[in-house]
Amino acid sequence: MDYIKRVIKLPKKYSFFLFGPRQVGKSTLLKKYFSETESMKYDLLDFSLLRKLEKDPSIFFNEVESRAKKIKYVLVDEVQKLPWILDEVHRVIENSENPPYFILTGSSSRKLKQSQANLLAGRAISKFLFPFIYEELHNFNLNEILQFGSLPNVYLQEDKNIKYEILKSYTNTYIKEEIKEEALVRNLNAFNEFLYFAAEENGNLINYSNIAQDTGVSLNTIKEYYQILMDTLMGFMLMPIRKSVRQQIARSPKFYFFDTGVQRALSNKLQVALVQKTKEYGKAFEHWLIKEIIYKSKYNNKDYKFSFYRVNENIEVDLVIEKPDGEILAIEIKANNNPKAEKLKGLKSFNKIFPEAKLICSCLTDKIQEINKDNYKITIIPWRDLLELI
Numbered sequence: 001m002d003y004i005k006r007v008i009k010l011p012k013k014y015s016f017f018l019f020g021p022r023q024v025g026k027s028t029l030l031k032k033y034f035s036e037t038e039s040m041k042y043d044l045l046d047f048s049l050l051r052k053l054e055k056d057p058s059i060f061f062n063e064v065e066s067r068a069k070k071i072k073y074v075l076v077d078e079v080q081k082l083p084w085i086l087d088e089v090h091r092v093i094e095n096s097e098n099p100p101y102f103i104l105t106g107s108s109s110r111k112l113k114q115s116q117a118n119l120l121a122g123r124a125i126s127k128f129l130f131p132f133i134y135e136e137l138h139n140f141n142l143n144e145i146l147q148f149g150s151l152p153n154v155y156l157q158e159d160k161n162i163k164y165e166i167l168k169s170y171t172n173t174y175i176k177e178e179i180k181e182e183a184l185v186r187n188l189n190a191f192n193e194f195l196y197f198a199a200e201e202n203g204n205l206i207n208y209s210n211i212a213q214d215t216g217v218s219l220n221t222i223k224e225y226y227q228i229l230m231d232t233l234m235g236f237m238l239m240p241i242r243k244s245v246r247q248q249i250a251r252s253p254k255f256y257f258f259d260t261g262v263q264r265a266l267s268n269k270l271q272v273a274l275v276q277k278t279k280e281y282g283k284a285f286e287h288w289l290i291k292e293i294i295y296k297s298k299y300n301n302k303d304y305k306f307s308f309y310r311v312n313e314n315i316e317v318d319l320v321i322e323k324p325d326g327e328i329l330a331i332e333i334k335a336n337n338n339p340k341a342e343k344l345k346g347l348k349s350f351n352k353i354f355p356e357a358k359l360i361c362s363c364l365t366d367k368i369q370e371i372n373k374d375n376y377k378i379t380i381i382p383w384r385d386l387l388e389l390i
Helices: 026-033 047-055 058-065 085-095 110-114 142-148 160-180 188-200 208-215 219-231 260-266 279-299 345-353 383-389
Strands: 016-019 039-043 073-077 101-106 125-128 235-240 254-257 305-312 315-322 328-333 358-363 369-373 376-382
Touching: 016 026, 026 073, 026 101, 039 047, 039 058, 047 058, 058 085, 073 085, 085 101, 110 219, 142 160, 142 260, 142 279, 160 188, 160 260, 188 208, 188 219, 188 254, 188 260, 208 219, 219 235, 219 254, 235 279, 254 260, 254 279, 260 279, 279 315, 279 328, 279 383, 305 345, 315 345, 328 345, 345 358, 345 376, 358 383, 376 383
Parallel strands: 016 101, 016 125, 039 073, 073 101, 235 305, 328 358, 358 376
Antiparallel strands: 235 254, 305 315, 315 328, 369 376
């Protein structure tokens, strides 16, 4: 299959970090952006190279300084494997008469944080790459994406059995490479159990105590496990809106995995078909659309603040977007074609507190319509049209 063009925009005349989970296509993207004749590369997943640089840090500085004149870019893959190398990058930038532009990729920020690595403040910007988003895909199949996600290696496979095998291998490799080899946790069995429960509870309010009881570890350990998932870019937290909402009883955040296929693999549901009009399908659709909105906004450098609103199980707004200009979008997500006004109690409740907010229900309909009732207006909008607004 032809290369699928990504929507992310990378600088060619400034150094940058490119963060993203394993196998989202960082290496493929950089090959398209930066020609091999103008670049030199250090792949820190290469064990022999890693050991060589660990033994003699000056090798990196000397090789970069001695590069051919045509070399404009130096790529360092999986920089978290050797955090101190950023000191050498800094040294080149500060001391070289004609420093190259550095492209530094990583699938984890945890080791960089823990080692207090030099993050080149002001000398390198940060970019993030995610699995394929809707805008990048011409032959988009929503049901396939909800079922198997959009990691490039998975999406490009036509055989569903191969998709399944890749995702199972991915989750096993993640546990082995990102957790065991970096010694992030002492009890791998407990962490493995935690991953299952975290996947099962994806998109729900996090109940740390229940998960701690199910896995047999402390509540603080569960909080640390969630932090590990965020640091290794396996997902993100969505916090409840905090703007003096006295009616809101939700205080716990929600956690969403970075990809629907990975989440389903971790919860052992890959071989269970998603069927429309079921609760599982609705949860998968909500998960996908929320992360799609967040990913697209990050690609477009939008400084949006994301949260959710919840009074109880029946009164909730799945996603609240606060824009820098003060505009607020309250978005309820429904996996059906014709949501009824009585099912949108969360938006009605939200409107009482934030009457200036735009109330939106995004669903599987193919036409925009409006519900005008009791002094509030809800716009019913197809999910494709909603993504155009972000």
